[in-house]
Amino acid sequence: MIVNKITLINFRNYDKLDITFGKNTNIIVGNNAQGKTNILESIYILALTKSYKQGLEENFIQFNKQFTKIKGVIKDKNIIKNLEILISENNKKIKINKTDIRKLSDYISNLNIIIFTPNDLEIIKGSPSIRRNLLNIQISQISKIYLQAYNEYNKILKIRNEYLKILYINNLADFAYLNILTEKLIDKAVIIYKERKKYIDQINMSISSIYENITGIKDIKLIYENNVGIEIFEDNEIKKILLQKFQQNRQKELTQGITLYGPHRDDFSFFVDDKDLKLFGSQGQQKIAVLSYKLSEIDVFEKKLQTKPVLLLDDIFSEIDIKKRNKILAYINKDIQSIITTTDLKNINKRMIENAVIFEIKNNQIERK
Ligand SMILES: Nc1ncnc2c1ncn2[C@@H]1O[C@H](COP(=O)(O)OP(=O)(O)O)[C@@H](O)[C@H]1O
Ligand SMILES: [Mg+2]
Structure with missing residues (x-):
């Protein structure tokens, strides 16, 4: 295009x-x-x-x-x-x-579009929200399902957080509505997790050869990190793990008045040779890593959108x-x-x-x- x-x-x-x-x-x-x-x-x-x-x-x-x-x-x-x-x-x-x-x-x-700006070093060095934002922007461009699920997830998340606060402040034990919200949230979370995992897997199919071509160094990859311990990205598996997390941590969520688990707490890291680039990479290395990531997106976009x-x-x-x-x-x-x-x-x-x-x-x- x-x-x-x-x-x-x-x-x-x-x-x-x-x-x-x-x-x-x-x-x-x-x-x-x-x-x-x-x-x-x-x-x-x-x-x-x-x-x-x-x-x-x-x-x-x-x-x-x-x-x-x-x-x-x-x-x-x-x-x-x-x-x-x-x-x-x-x-x-x-x-x-x-x-x-x-x-x-x-x-x-x-x-x-794919953009690379001088601020993009933040993708490695900055807070997780920068990386989540990037995932959202990039995956939204190739997946309508993702964009919709993500928007709905955020709406439900907001309502759920408000409801947790209401329950706690009023010392209520009426969990029927909370359970409905949790179920709805999980439905959208499943889509988000799967689409993010797929996207990161696809980046990993290209990034290594691009990075090696520029630097001569092998074995760069992105590692997707979720805060619930999902390892197999299948619907039932994700649902099961999330439901368990929410059940086990209900009291904690109530006292904090916030949803503690889910894709809104996701992150990913860049690893070279099993070392985290955030911790050991030089500016230059980090810059080439981000550039390689951006260039691998060309392949991801092309596969998906022709x-x-x-x-x-x-x-x-x-x-x-x-x-x-x-x-x-x-x-x-x-x-x-x-x-x-x-x-x-x-x-x-x-x-x-x-x-x-x-x-x-x-x-x-x-x-x-
Ligand atoms: N809303 C605005 N109205 C008028 N000028 C603006 C506005 N926002 C930014 N600029 C001007 O744009 C210029 C910066 O442009 P920028 O594209 O960052 O430059 P470059 O990338 O060539 O260094 C500055 O001179 C700034 O004053
Ligand atoms: Mg400029």
Whole structure:
């Protein structure tokens, strides 16, 4: 799949910007604070309706303006679609081919993307919620079942947590409704666990060869960690274990007023040679590991959707030596659309540049070279 064209109106530093991308490598060159990342962010928002950056959505809107609009023309398997997102202070409107879309699950997955940003080291070093968030975003793009189950799970989780508090505060022993909520929660949890496990298994089928190709080091893998001790990811097995956990820990949940077990407490880690990269990896190693993970997602997406996602690579080259850099570029320089930002074309080798469309960005304007 490719992004043919985007139009930004009042988006961050851009009043109005039109860019027509090439179908393979695109390189955006410019000094700091010129708006390179903003372009990638706009494509991310076009794909997922929200940003990967912290902060209010109002920040997307250019200072002193009332709204922002992001439009994109995308092409997948010869079908062209017009996507549009309009964001004003407390409203968001989403359209496909000029038709309003109400349900998020009808929108997500029209444009599939993989992004790598300088903050992505947090995927290894940061808190578990960062990794869970990533799982949600990535799996939602390839599995509608997951997206729906996850949304419903969160709704039930909230109600269950509130009900646990009510029971405790009022010193009630009426567990019939709690049991219903627990059952409902488990039903959705089963789907989430299975889809996450499947996704991580699929990543593991690709990541090792990519990481080895870049670093020469074998045996990297992702380890999926759940807080209930599921090892066999089958419906009945998962249900049995969860039910047991909830039965055994009812009092604990009541006193804490919170659901203690389930996929909302999941995590995963990167291991190389059976060592946890979080604990021993250097910055550089961690960076290549995350990049390899992102690149293995190309295979996962393609297997599931029969199309390649669009790769967004933001300033990925610092702290990576030239040999590894070229290996990464060679991997990207294939039949996939990528949009890469850099402050300096020297970071990118000649062969790549020859095949790329180059954009230079300066004073809020972009020029195709
Ligand atoms: N809502 C906004 N309105 C106007 N300018 C903004 C807004 N949000 C961010 N910017 C500007 O965008 C610029 C940063 O853009 P960015 O894409 O991060 O640059 P680069 O990646 O090229 O270093 C800054 O100059 C910042 O002031
Ligand atoms: Mg930037």
